[in-house]
Amino acid sequence: MNESLNVKGKMCPIPVVLTKQKLAKMQSGQILEVTGEGELEFDNIQRWLKNNNYKIVEATKTVNEFKILILNF
Numbered sequence: 001m002n003e004s005l006n007v008k009g010k011m012c013p014i015p016v017v018l019t020k021q022k023l024a025k026m027q028s029g030q031i032l033e034v035t036g037e038g039e040l041e042f043d044n045i046q047r048w049l050k051n052n053n054y055k056i057v058e059a060t061k062t063v064n065e066f067k068i069l070i071l072n073f
Helices: 014-025 039-051
Strands: 003-006 031-036 055-061 066-071
Touching (some): 039 066
């Protein structure tokens, strides 16, 4: 089963911390969908994921929202 995390309205570093905590509770092979709205949060979550060797399946950003799909290991 895949999981989702909404970090809209949260400012850094909270979205990164919440993403880290959610991934820690998930099983290997699961996908986490993180949605939010800030460009800084979008960039910081991706930076943390790359620095910690997570696979970003997809990362998209529109004017009002972002979505990051992460494969948990």
